[in-house]
Amino acid sequence: MLDIKIERTTTPKEKPADETKLGFGHIFTDHMFVMNYDAGQGWHDARIVPYGDLSLSPAAMCLHYGQEIFEGLKAYRTADGSVQLFRPQENFKRMNNSAERMVIPKINEEDMLYALKTLVKMEQDWVPHTEGASLYIRPFIIAVDPYVGVKPADHYLFIIILSPSGAYYSTGLNPVKIYVENKYVRAVRGGTGFAKTAANYAISLAGQEEAHEQDYEQVLWLDGVERKYVEEVGSMNIFFVIDGEVVTPQLLGSVLPGITRKSAIEICKKKGYKVSERKISIEEIAEAYDNGKLDEVFGTGTAAVISPVGHLKWGDKVMEINNNKIGPVSQMLYDTMTGIQWGKIPDEFGWIVKI
Ligand code: COI
Numbered sequence: 395m396l397d398i399k400i401e402r403t404t405t406p407k408e409k410p411a412d413e414t415k416l417g418f419g420h421i422f423t424d425h426m427f428v429m430n431y432d433a434g435q436g437w438h439d440a441r442i443v444p445y446g447d448l449s450l451s452p453a454a455m456c457l458h459y460g461q462e463i464f465e466g467l468k469a470y471r472t473a474d475g476s477v478q479l480f481r482p483q484e485n486f487k488r489m490n491n492s493a494e495r496m497v498i499p500k501i502n503e504e505d506m507l508y509a510l511k512t513l514v515k516m517e518q519d520w521v522p523h524t525e526g527a528s529l530y531i532r533p534f535i536i537a538v539d540p541y542v543g544v545k546p547a548d549h550y551l552f553i554i555i556l557s558p559s560g561a562y563y564s565t566g567l568n569p570v571k572i573y574v575e576n577k578y579v580r581a582v583r584g585g586t587g588f589a590k591t592a593a594n595y596a597i598s599l600a601g602q603e604e605a606h607e608q609d610y611e612q613v614l615w616l617d618g619v620e621r622k623y624v625e626e627v628g629s630m631n632i633f634f635v636i637d638g639e640v641v642t643p644q645l646l647g648s649v650l651p652g653i654t655r656k657s658a659i660e661i662c663k664k665k666g667y668k669v670s671e672r673k674i675s676i677e678e679i680a681e682a683y684d685n686g687k688l689d690e691v692f693g694t695g696t697a698a699v700i701s702p703v704g705h706l707k708w709g710d711k712v713m714e715i716n717n718n719k720i721g722p723v724s725q726m727l728y729d730t731m732t733g734i735q736w737g738k739i740p741d742e743f744g745w746i747v748k749i
Contacts, residue, residue, distance in 0.1 A: 396440050396505045398427075398512055403444035409558075413524035416560040418697065423520040423529075423556040427513045431499050433548035440505075442513055445555065451540035455547045461537035462592045463492040466696045467653075469514050469529040469556075469749065471521045472737030477514060477529075477749040480735050482507055484653045489533065492589035497546035498535050506533065506552075507747075513554055514749050522558050528735075530559040530697065562629065562697035563611060567728065569704025569718050570611040570693070572627060574676055575601045576709065579618035580628060580648070587625070587648035594650075598628040610707065612693075616676060618648065623673045630693030630701060631655035634679060635723050637687040644671040654694040654731065660743065661730050667723070676708055683713045690721035700728040 403424045410416055422445050429440045456462045465485045469477050486503040493500045510531065514521075521529040533554045537547030563570055578601045581587025586594060601613040614632060617623040624643055626632055631652040633642045640662045645651050662669045682688040683706075691703035704718035715721075720728075733739035734746065 396508050398509065399439075399441040400516070401441065401443045405444075409520060410522075413522045413527050413558070414560070416522065416527055416558055418559045418562045419530060419532075419557050421558055423517045423558070425513065425516055426556070427509050427552075427554040429501075429509070429552045431550040431552070437499070437501055437505075437552065440509060442516060448551070448553075450538060453540035453542055454536070454538045455541055456536035456538065458542055459537075459544055460591070460593045460596070461496055461498065461547055462534065463489060463496050463498055464532060464534035464590055464592070465489050466590075467531045468559075468696060468735070469521050469531060470735045470737070471523055471528075474737075476737075477518050477521050478735075478737060479510070479514070479747045479749065481653050481657065481745045482510060482747055484656070485533070488590065488651060488653070489535075492591055493535065495586055495589040496591055498537070498550060501535075501552060510554055511747075511749055513556065517556055518749065520556060520558050522560075525736075527558065527560045530557045531555075532557065559697075562695070562699075563701060567700075567702070567720060569702040569715070569720065571609065571705040571707075572612045572614050572693075572703055573605060573608070573610045573707035574624075574709070575605075575613035575615055576621070577601070577604075579621070580615040580625065582618035583647045585618075585648060588645065588651060590650065595628065602628070610705075614706070622675050622677070624676055624679065625649050627693050630695035630698040632703075633658065633690075633692050633694060634674065634682075634688065635690035635721065636679075636682045638668070638689065640667050640669045640723060641674055642669075642671055643674055646673075652694055652696075654696055654699065657731060657743075657745065658694045658700070658727050661727060662723070664742075665726065665730075679706070680708060680711060680713070683715075688713065688715060690723050691715045692721075692724040692727070694727075700724055700731060
């Protein structure tokens with residue numbers, strides 16, 4: 395078992411007074427988990443310390459070449475006041491897959507889970523009590539060697555920070571507007587699209603800014619080679635319900651393997667829906683829309699949960715989905731997923747880990 399040293403803050407912060415106004419990712423708790431890696435020594439010095447700024451060399455390699463990976467998951471408060479996590483093992487498995495792609499040393503997955511549980515237990519009073527709000531968890535690893543040559547680092551920090559948060563989109567469960575990006579690309583096969591690494595998000599910003607200027611929340615990325623097949627939104631995976639069939643792009647290396655995506659597929663299958671993970675072109679979606687067969691579009695993500703898409707724009711074509719209302723599959727997934735996460739319905743899948 396990981397030996398974690400604990401240093402408590404002497405200046406605990408006020409908890410947010412109004413949990414309906416948390417927003418997403420602005421507020422951080424009193425403590426964070428930190429562990430060092432040094433080549434030859436491995437991961438060591440696991441500790442929980444007061445949340446605060448890091449001291450890094452201006453030459454730290456993560457600042458120059460982006461050798462960084464991260465995860466996102468949440469802790470939920472149930473009606474009986476207890477706190478629970480949703481499939482955290484999946485996050486740490488994915489973190490090690492991202493580590494491999496970014497040449498970052500892996501961490502024992504049980505150690506990461508133990509570190510997270512210990513931190514969340516210590517910070518459990520920060521887990522919101524309000525419906526729809528939760529404690530967003532951000533584990534990440536950065537390369538810290540002071541060196542401006544390009545090579546894998548020899549020194550890293552693994553850190554977990556916690557942020558009481560509400561909905562990711564200010565629209566909440568109201569449908570979002572997205573458009574099909576036709577200028578930039580996010581990822582190509584063989585690249586880093588499947589890894590949760592900073593670069594994938596940095597390169598999405600220009601497209602996102604242009605989308606905001608047109609009053610759209612996000613962009614829908616097409617494949618980076620043919621610019622034909624739908625991939626993902628960046629902050630969420632994407633699903634379509636076409637003539638009753640639930641369809642989502644298959645994982646071919648350029649799409650993030652979302653844990654909410656995987657869970658949505660498992661729930662839909664269990665409920666008897668036909669689910670296909672396959673290549674899906676934007677032409678096929680437009681055609682389904684024209685034929686009245688595009689029943690629903692929604693995104694899935696830890697932060698985004700289940701986000702219905704009300705408007706999908708492709709060039710000059712604006713598709714209004716399900717009269718800009720949440721559809722039955724999205725609603726069922728939202729209710730089932732959040733029901734399990736907040737402990738309101740039985741967890742028949744065995745996804746919940748109690749703190
Ligand atoms: C998450 O859903 O946890 C993510 O990491 C996506 C990010 C855009 C907030």
